[in-house]
Amino acid sequence: MEKSPFGQLAKGSFLVASPDIEEGIFFRSIVILCEHSLSGSFGLILNKNIEFEDGEYLIEVEDLANPNVELLAGGPLQMNQMMVIHSQSSDNSIKLLDHVYLGGDLEFLQNTLLDEQGPAVRLIFGYTSWSSGQLEKEFLNGQWFVCPGSFKHVFETNPETMWQSVLKEMGGKYASLSMIPEDLTLN
16 A cells, blocks of 8 residues: 555645746745644755845854854745754754754754854744645645655755756656756747
8 A cells, every 4th residue: 555645745845836826935945844734844955055135144144153054035924033053953953854954942952053063054044834634635726746845955955956966866756856947938
């Protein structure tokens, strides 16, 4: 008996945007599911660099001691809200994958950002969510592919090439999709 594709929709899974999503923040995005239940789903985009207007930086990454910090746009909802994904277990954090955690308290965040040997940290502004059944519907309509999440892609893969890298690793038809140019007029 084949396992239901909905069984793959779980905390720590990656949602990979299909090429059918042609514009907006979800274009070629990789989302890590942080929660998925009958009530709905919540996730963070991992491969969109944040673009602040001049003078509106909340955090100057260059001024931080920890060289392993990146700022990302996590989704279209509440872009003024910051979420933290990091590679070190702490109080008040939720394990998403092996060595990939969400959250933590303010003291942990401050210490992590000021530690020259600090863990990998992704400061993610905004998030995405789906109401009950909405993600399943988008999945069945072919808007998303699902695969297991990985530490490597969360913290080591360049956000600009993450979509292609994940699809290539998925193999088969997905590897072929990874070669579609962003601008189809260049094809």
